[in-house]
Amino acid sequence: MAQNTQRRDITRDRIVKAAAGLLRDQGPAAVTTRRVAQEAGLQPPALYRLFQDKDELLDAAADHVFAEHVAGKQTTAPSDDPVEDLRAGWNTQIGFGLANPYVYGLLLDPARARDTPAQAEGVRILAERVHRIAAAGRLRVSEERAVNLIRSAGIGTVHTLLTLPPGQSDPHLADAAFDAIARAILVDRPAVPTQDPAAVVAAFRTLLPELPTLSTAEAALLDEWLQR
Amino acid sequence: MAQNTQRRDITRDRIVKAAAGLLRDQGPAAVTTRRVAQEAGLQPPALYRLFQDKDELLDAAADHVFAEHVAGKQTTAPSDDPVEDLRAGWNTQIGFGLANPYVYGLLLDPARARDTPAQAEGVRILAERVHRIAAAGRLRVSEERAVNLIRSAGIGTVHTLLTLPPGQSDPHLADAAFDAIARAILVDRPAVPTQDPAAVVAAFRTLLPELPTLSTAEAALLDEWLQR
DNA sequence: ATACCGGTGATATCAGCGATAACATCGCCG
DNA sequence: CGGCGATGTTATCGCTGATATCACCGGTAT
Numbered sequence A, B: 001m002a003q004n005t006q007r008r009d010i011t012r013d014r015i016v017k018a019a020a021g022l023l024r025d026q027g028p029a030a031v032t033t034r035r036v037a038q039e040a041g042l043q044p045p046a047l048y049r050l051f052q053d054k055d056e057l058l059d060a061a062a063d064h065v066f067a068e069h070v071a072g073k074q075t076t077a078p079s080d081d082p083v084e085d086l087r088a089g090w091n092t093q094i095g096f097g098l099a100n101p102y103v104y105g106l107l108l109d110p111a112r113a114r115d116t117p118a119q120a121e122g123v124r125i126l127a128e129r130v131h132r133i134a135a136a137g138r139l140r141v142s143e144e145r146a147v148n149l150i151r152s153a154g155i156g157t158v159h160t161l162l163t164l165p166p167g168q169s170d171p172h173l174a175d176a177a178f179d180a181i182a183r184a185i186l187v188d189r190p191a192v193p194t195q196d197p198a199a200v201v202a203a204f205r206t207l208l209p210e211l212p213t214l215s216t217a218e219a220a221l222l223d224e225w226l227q228r
Numbered sequence C: 001a002t003a004c005c006g007g008t009g010a011t012a013t014c015a016g017c018g019a020t021a022a023c024a025t026c027g028c029c030g
Numbered sequence D: 001c002g003g004c005g006a007t008g009t010t011a012t013c014g015c016t017g018a019t020a021t022c023a024c025c026g027g028t029a030t
Helices: A002-024 A031-038 A044-052 A053-075 A082-099 A103-108 A118-134 A143-162 A173-185 A197-206 A216-227 B004-024 B034-042 B045-049 B056-075 B082-099 B101-108 B116-134 B142-161 B172-186 B198-210 B216-227
Strands: none
Touching: A002 A031, A031 A044, A031 A053, A044 A216, A053 A082, A053 A103, A053 A118, A053 B172, A082 A103, A082 A118, A082 A143, A082 A173, A082 B142, A103 B056, A103 B101, A118 A143, A118 B082, A143 A173, A143 B142, A143 B172, A173 B172, A197 B056, A197 B172, A216 B216, B004 B034, B004 B045, B004 B056, B004 B101, B004 B172, B034 B045, B056 B082, B056 B101, B082 B116, B101 B142, B142 B172, B142 B198
16 A cells, blocks of 8 residues: 555656656647656556646646755755845745746746645745744834735746846846835835935936937937946 | 728627637637637638737737727826826726736736737836836836836736735735835935936036946046036 | 639638546555 | 456547638729
């Protein structure tokens, strides 16, 4: 009996890995019952002994890819600065999304809103990090809202970076988004210096076209400089 | 010839409306070539005379639904407070996402990242609103970054609200997200006065030597310009 | 007026998909 | 050893998107 479940789990794992490989490399459309079965070395109907339907298989595959990523996050020990830990987690999360667009696309689909184990684990890790910040007395909003804001911002940022990367993508958008969220959920102490040079530059750049003393060519060149 | 194109557009519109209705009410899975053709009163292969493939039809359907929403946004005249206009646009956008989860799910898919006309128009409206804020001297970051941040936050917020609405959803999450973004992209007050461009130029010029992104030669040239 | 012809639509059909039923086989447990 | 549930295979279904081929209709040129 114990050997039965073991065998069952082994073939199930083989199937999931085959499906995960197809999903990661070629997208969800490539994950067909026939191809997965071929890569796993059995006939298509056998999949239905282990999974209710193809959606369950696809969820398991996406969860498998995501789980490997989540496992890597746990290893990094918490530092003495909980906010820096949060930022580190943010960056790895953004990196995962950009590196695995297909998997992220699956997790993005609202119709496919199952909370798989790895996803729940990821949320748990995030909640724990937020809790440590709250324990340090540096949280301005409820932990629940902070978690929701961070998740929303992360998903939206990854989506934006994945969507418009022909070249006009903002390489520091992820940092800017994190700073925005941090400013919103943290108490002001270590925030940004109030005298923000960026604000002055932005204001200057806005009124640039209206300056009478500059030719349009000069203004255009200047605008290009300031875009940096 | 003109009548030909007219006729073509009429049947195309009929097909798109049928597909949009199915998409809005029953989701993308219900949008099959056979059902759309039946509702539009023709045979499935006829669709391929007007659309390259089913993806193009689905895009047109989603765009049709989204276009109706965008059309409603344009009618509202701009008020005297550009930030309030931005907030109003934010709220309608969130509302659309929550009211049309299927369409939003399609627009969410990174693999389906075509920028349809209605979507481009929506971005244009947002960019215009951001520009008015910038013109009022209340923007702290570049207009491009502000637009990207707002779009990211909106998408992420809608996704979060759509994903975890069993009852633990935060009804004020959308407001909190907007406040976070507003705090991040707006100056605390209309700090830099619009009335006095000279003051802005002066402030900018003072700050010029410390800008890291400009070479000393560029800064010198710029300084010379600004001396006028 | 008539013959033509590009564009619109219908018919028939294809390959691939997810899924199920019915049959074969393997391996444990009594 | 005999039985029986679990595992896997074969055959097949209905549905999907898509294409080739033919019929027709209306404007154009002769």
